[in-house]
Amino acid sequence: MLHAKYGHVASFWYGKHYYVSLASPQAWKDHIKAFDRPVELFEFMRPLNGDSSLQTTNGKEGKTRRKIYDVSFQHDALQNYYVYIKGMANDVAKKLSSVPPGEHITLQQYMSVFVSKALGRVFYGAYFEDEQKVTELHRNYETILEALNQKVSDSCPANDEKFNSALNVWRGLIQEAIQHRRDNPPLREEDRNFLDVLIDFCATDEMLLSDASTFFIGGYHTTMYMLVWAIYFLARDMKIQDKVYEEVIEILGKERDVDFMNQSRLRYLKRVMDETIRCSVLAPMAARVNYEEDMKVVDYIIPKGSGVIHALGVVLMDETIWPEPERFDPDRFLPEKVAERHKLAFSPFGFAGKRICPGYRVSYAAGAQLLSTLCRKFKFHLVGGHSIQRKYGFVTLPSEEVRIMIEKRE
Template sequence: MLDFVIFAVTFVVTLIIAVIYLYPTSRKTTTVPGLEASNQETGNVPDIERAGSLQEFLVDLHGQYGSIASFWIGQKLVVSVASPKLFKEQQAVFDRPVELMRLFRPLFGSSSIPFTNKADGRTRRTKYDKVFTRSAFKNSYAIFHKVSADLSTKWSTMPDEQHIPLTQHMLALSFKILMWTLVGDYFKDDKKLLEFRKNFDVCWSITEESLLAESFPEEGSQQFKRFSQAKSALHDTLKDVLQKQRSRPRGNDLMFVDMVTLAGISEDTQVEDLLTFIVWGVHKTAFMLSWALYFLATHPDVQQKLVKEISTALGESEVNENNVDKLRYLRQVLDETLRCSALSPWSARVQDFDTELEGHKIPKNTPVIHALGVVLQGDTWWAEPNKFDPDRFSSENTKSRPLLAFSPFGFAGKRTCPGAQLAYLEATSVLVTLLRQHKVKMVEGLVINPVYGIVTHPGDEIWITVEKRK
């Protein structure tokens, strides 16, 4: 009998310990309200998959629990915040929880800037930020203009009724602009540019598929081999770029490629950072422009008002650093595009000591998601949030909102998006050049739904037609 009691007690104690350690929710060490794990191993990952994306999951989560809520990714408790007030509490935090970006690691590399925290990350960002200021791009307007004028000429040769695949054209345009702006003359050779683009597309499409499937192709698989070959070709080319750049005399105006060579990091890390900036820069600017032209095509009144502003503010001049600020309405259109598209719907931070958010304890090493897209598209700060209305960003209407309600580039720890200025300047120049010559219209009957990947992109091609302006 005693044996049985000992066995029973041992069994129950072991069971309790197993439940405590294996079942994540039982280890919840915060009072933040939120979801129980729906699966012992994967936490709420199945719920994220069911919602369609992390952005859509976060919209539901915050709808249910308010501006601070928790859930589980695998065995890890994750907290998400979605209000300007909570954003403010996170404003000084620099470090990023790299495990939330694990599927980007194969493409960007472990030592690339998004994966680099602490003093190393801060030092590198301080250096890089110097070549991403507005004035650092004063010589880039000519590039923005040349590439978009070539596209405008191409559109001019097309009949008015021809269907044009907008996102394809914007990807090709942004690719050329970004390569020339960040890397310089090396890619003025079309053959080199095309070869790089081919491998770049292979790596991006396999990474994107892995994001949707929540796992990267297994080592040894056909897809893994394709990815590795393409990535290694990209790395070889970028090494060649760096070698040539190092031996060139450097002018006063440094480009990103120059700054990378001066950052005091190994050649492998230089290559990883170059590739990371190219990949993020190309996709984000291409989809920002695609969404802007989509909203202008679906809102002809806004397009007309914008064309009028371009003509009044610039006359016949091209966009340059002295006149770009005159295009106030264009800036409002871009800001409303970033809000409506939630182009980059979330970022995240982590701290290696216990902290508090709104009175709740946040245990050390808990990833805190910044639900940028939830705030950008919620109805607390935006009346009729689904309506595209650039007037929300008039100086009058902006006064009544907290600054952080509009944070499409992030807001925390001197680690907001380094490419924000470049994105605005490129998009401004391209839209001016294209819209001066062409009226953009949607092909009738198309319904475009967003896909919230790490960059929010249209689910299907946006087909447009263009009509030459008189």
């Protein structure tokens, strides 16, 4: 977590590389057109993302790929995804319904499986409708993450043999999904998904596998932990939880599900998701670099080639923008409150150079579907009522397992 004060520009060295930290919307405004990323900052993810990942592709090629891939996550494409996500949300509700009263539930366990299923189906197609394959994808990915976290933190030596074995299985599953889609292409244009776009565009199998992997990685973390944090915050405040329930019943009734047309009417639920992203500091940073020329930001000159950290999390916790920033209050996102703030004050998915997270609409769709489904059926109660702390990284995690109990609504 970068602790720069609002309005200030800080500089520091990270290994052999010089970085500048920008921690105010005013400073970000001057860097809004930057597209390239400092590749060295993401080097530790290369074994997982692959050698040809968009994550580390800059310049004209990176911009071209983003423009082509973005079609898979725009409004027209989203309409098909709701049907898949709805079935998976109902599966979670069914499993929770079988939990005995008073039993403790580990949120991460349920949310991670839901997100693995949802993203597997949305990104790759019918191959991951197989429950066993989803379980294998999820289990090996968790093993990979554990080893990567150990390498980054140096808390204990990572088991390279275990890591390599899990990585080979995980990438092998995605390769199988690619081949399955090649063998079973969509019959209608409107049924095309992200993998179809990759298959048509990517010049090499390595690029195809790299980008197919990269998008799952990005979507998995933000969506899964948004859901974990959202239910945690709802479990802490029954009044907010009840307001979500009342809105869902008013808009959807007892049986209707979220779809492409009615999600925008769930305004309070959207404010809950936005406040969850802010209050959890879900995405604490982004990074860009300008290789072409020096840049003037506020009153500072940033030499070309200098990595620039956008300290998103610092701004999300800035009390001059967000009074009592630790307090969870969805009404911060009422239209009149939003209009009072700088337009970049809430930029949790990034903002610069058209490199905002491409799948953020999928995250909101999955969040709206699952939260509306669960809030309509259950009340959430936090085990022990204790406060969970943040554990900062590229995505902010709860410092410990979030445990809840559920109570069925009448």
